[in-house]
Amino acid sequence: DVKVTQSSRYLVKRTGEKVFLECVQDMDHENMFWYRQDPGLGLRLIYFSYDVKMKEKGDIPEGYSVSREKKERFSLILESASTNQTSMYLCASKPGGGIDGYTFGSGTRLTVV
């Protein structure tokens, strides 16, 4: 089974801190994604990556950046955390080509105080 592992299940950070959310997948998938999920809004795409060192903005990239230095790892960075970034963050990966085969990580619930 494909495994997508997010480094933290729960995280509490202070306003203004730089925050790193890590995601690692073990099946050599080309594509990786970061979503956030909020009540009433569903999952919204922040950033995605089709390959190492490649990144594309999703629908809500403001306040975030990403890094993909290795194929298996996709990091989401909050340069200066704010309270409106309190959310559930979900990482996903899928093989290149086609438009199915997504696997999600179990999520990181981030609280910014």
Next chain:
Amino acid sequence: RKEVEQDPGPFNVPEGATVAFNCTYSNSASQSFFWYRQDCRKEPKLLMSVYSSGNEDGRFTAQLNRASQYISLLIRDSKLSDSATYLCVVTSYNQGGKLIFGQGTELSVKP
């Protein structure tokens, strides 16, 4: 207008009931359609793909109407274990294959 819209929830039904969820999408170029299930505090997991001809998986039936840009999910003989949030998801090649999610509909099946 949201790209993918679902019935507002929650749906509270007794065991054994039949329940239907509806979903509409706005991008006529959408090509693939899915229903995902998300349990409380867990990640979304693929429940089933939705094909143009309609498809069935046990108690679950999915339908697609491309002309109306409408997707449905029917659950027959609902079980307590069906309680979850059901997410309607679409994607298209012209959007790089990224998943576009509806906000989800919560289902609660009661004894």
